[in-house]
Amino acid sequence: MEKFIDILDKELGNAFESAGYDSALAKVVLSNRPDLCEYQCNGALAGAKKYKKAPIMIAKDVEAILKENDIFKEVEAVAPGFLNLSIDEKVICDYLSGMSGEENLGIQEAKEPQMIMVDYGGPNVAKPLHVGHLRSAVIGESIKRIGRKMGHKVLGDIHLGDWGYQMGLIITEVKIRHPELPYFDAEFTYAYPDEAPFTINELEEIYPTASGKAKEDAQYREEALNATFQLQNGNKGYYALWKHIMNVSVTDLKKNYEKLNVHFDLWMGESDAQKYIPPMVQKMKDDGYAHEDDGALVVDVKEETDTKEIPPCIILKSDGASLYSTTDLATLVQREKDYNPDSITYLADKRQDLHFLQVFRAAKKTKIVPEDTKLTFLGFGTMNGKDGKPFKTRDGGVMRLESLISDIQEEMFKKITENRVIDETEAREIAQVVGIAALKYGDLSNQAAKDYVFDMERFTSFEGNTGPYVLYTIVRIKSILNRYVEGGGNLESVKLMMADSKGQKELMMEVLKYNEVMEQAFVEQAPHKICGFIYDISNNFNKFYHETKILAEEIEEKKESYIALLLLTKRVLESCIDVLGFEAPERM
Numbered sequence: 001m002e003k004f005i006d007i008l009d010k011e012l013g014n015a016f017e018s019a020g021y022d023s024a025l026a027k028v029v030l031s032n033r034p035d036l037c038e039y040q041c042n043g044a045l046a047g048a049k050k051y052k053k054a055p056i057m058i059a060k061d062v063e064a065i066l067k068e069n070d071i072f073k074e075v076e077a078v079a080p081g082f083l084n085l086s087i088d089e090k091v092i093c094d095y096l097s098g099m100s101g102e103e104n105l106g107i108q109e110a111k112e113p114q115m116i117m118v119d120y121g122g123p124n125v126a127k128p129l130h131v132g133h134l135r136s137a138v139i140g141e142s143i144k145r146i147g148r149k150m151g152h153k154v155l156g157d158i159h160l161g162d163w164g165y166q167m168g169l170i171i172t173e174v175k176i177r178h179p180e181l182p183y184f185d186a187e188f189t190y191a192y193p194d195e196a197p198f199t200i201n202e203l204e205e206i207y208p209t210a211s212g213k214a215k216e217d218a219q220y221r222e223e224a225l226n227a228t229f230q231l232q233n234g235n236k237g238y239y240a241l242w243k244h245i246m247n248v249s250v251t252d253l254k255k256n257y258e259k260l261n262v263h264f265d266l267w268m269g270e271s272d273a274q275k276y277i278p279p280m281v282q283k284m285k286d287d288g289y290a291h292e293d294d295g296a297l298v299v300d301v302k303e304e305t306d307t308k309e310i311p312p313c314i315i316l317k318s319d320g321a322s323l324y325s326t327t328d329l330a331t332l333v334q335r336e337k338d339y340n341p342d343s344i345t346y347l348a349d350k351r352q353d354l355h356f357l358q359v360f361r362a363a364k365k366t367k368i369v370p371e372d373t374k375l376t377f378l379g380f381g382t383m384n385g386k387d388g389k390p391f392k393t394r395d396g397g398v399m400r401l402e403s404l405i406s407d408i409q410e411e412m413f414k415k416i417t418e419n420r421v422i423d424e425t426e427a428r429e430i431a432q433v434v435g436i437a438a439l440k441y442g443d444l445s446n447q448a449a450k451d452y453v454f455d456m457e458r459f460t461s462f463e464g465n466t467g468p469y470v471l472y473t474i475v476r477i478k479s480i481l482n483r484y485v486e487g488g489g490n491l492e493s494v495k496l497m498m499a500d501s502k503g504q505k506e507l508m509m510e511v512l513k514y515n516e517v518m519e520q521a522f523v524e525q526a527p528h529k530i531c532g533f534i535y536d537i538s539n540n541f542n543k544f545y546h547e548t549k550i551l552a553e554e555i556e557e558k559k560e561s562y563i564a565l566l567l568l569t570k571r572v573l574e575s576c577i578d579v580l581g582f583e584a585p586e587r588m
């Protein structure tokens with residue numbers, strides 16, 4: 001369906017033109033005086049100079065024409081030159097009925113679907129998943145779902161950090177503890193034994209221990225670096241051990257992401273890019289893009305328009321080792337070959353912005369990626385504690401994602417069972433679903449680039465701009481609909497009528513923004529716009545609910561119309577929380 005705002009723009013454009021003015025002036029925006037009207041157009045002010053006329057004169061001319069237009073209930077030109085627009089109830093009703101009749105609620109899906117990749121999650125294998133990885137997973141998952149909603153083909157790739165020094169550290173520590181294992185035989189040739197020599201718990205203890213030792217002990221560090229080098233250069237035993245580390249970790253990661261309702265299509269990682277590095281480097285040299293600088297191999301990426309110094313992208317260090325940027329470039333080689341994407345969005349801490357700028361420029365310059373492929377870095381801010389510093393556990397340690405999730409679910413459980421009798425198992429189930437929503441909404445409702453404070457009390461509250469508040473609204477609607485059906489009502493046959501109160505009209509006017517909000521969230525890669533939208537709908541709905549006797553309404557047609565509006569509101573809310581990556585329980 002055409003977006004409602006576009007319909008208004010078109011009508012205003014025609015009116016400006018008929019009155020003898022440029023139609024480009026006719027931009028409609030939401031009213032900043034919602035007490036007076038719903039939309040407004042400030043085009044007359046913009047046109048004053050061009051037509052050497054007082055803006056109010058232009059506005060009056062357009063007003064005269066719009067008065068004849070059925071879309072508007074009222075049009076008023078007000079000083080100094082605004083056009084205040086109120087929409088006719090019938091128009092709103094027809095538009096919403098149209099939405100109700102569409103499976104996808106009238107979204108304008110892409111006519112030519114794009115192949116979009118989202119690189120998110122980015123956990124480092126064998127290190128415990130911590131809250132820093134929460135944002136990447138939560139925002140990335142939503143970006144992926146919004147893209148799909150708009151009709152694109154979207155692939156989410158976790159891009160594991162699975163090839164670095166942490167692997168050398170673990171190998172070194174395992175070797176000290178279990179020198180008898182076959183992986184350390186110079187003659188090791190066979191694939192690898194089935195049983196991993198450690199559990200996930202042991203692995204999670206091994207890594208910090210090894211990392212601690214390496215910091216104290218130069219020789220240990222030397223060995224870990226050497227083990228990393230050997231692994232990367234084909235040591236068969238180390239590679240088999242690495243496979244075990246991978247299997248054990250990935251199983252655990254899947255479990256954790258599952259809890260978060262985050263699902264990746266591709267479980268690729270830095271290790272998968274390694275085989276593309278040598279030919280890529282060779283080509284960069286042959287094509288003359290890479291040159292030596294202080295022993296290192298680099299690609300210059302600065303541009304004339306830069307206002308600050310952009311250092312060259314380092315491809316190989318002087319000792320021949322590859323780096324984070326090398327791996328990201330080689331991953332682009334692989335993605336081009338396997339998926340030929342139209343665009344790739346990367347989610348990582350915003351402090352990585354220079355890295356991505358260098359990688360993107362190097363990728364375009366060396367023609368790894370065609371000029372028209374869109375590469376976007378979506379850098380996110382830090383999740384802070386109430387003290388304004390990066391979120392930590394009570395004793396100052398790094399907060400594990402798992403603990404964070406269970407803490408918030410526990411808090412939800414407390415809130416749900418407060419002052420009421422409810423079956424414990426049921427309350428636990430509800431707390432799980434609502435807890436995830438509280439956590440995700442708390443994150444997503446902020447603009448991604450901004451830091452935010454993790455506030456357990458606020459996130460889990462049933463009031464205010466929170467996940468539980470939105471879910472509560474959905475559950476409230478579900479319960480009314482259930483009672484309607486139990487009373488013999490038929491949801492299939494209800495028909496929407498024109499609003500008969502201000503509150504109802506306000507709710508209807510909010511719901512009809514659905515497809516423009518979804519599109520905007522897609523274009524701007526901004527899930528927080530969807531949060532703002534469903535918060536507004538929830539507020540409008542709850543106001544309408546308190547003002548209106550819905551099931552007790554005596555005129556049958558009117559009651560059916562309310563139910564139709566509830567059904568549509570519920571579908572819109574559910575579609576929105578689905579792209580945000582959480583769901584509503586049946587009861588709460």
Ligand code: ARG
Pocket residue numbers: 119121122123124159160161328346347348
């Ligand atoms: N593993 C990285 C980290 O923990 C994030 C990876 C982001 N993606 C990428 N293609 N570089 O910071």
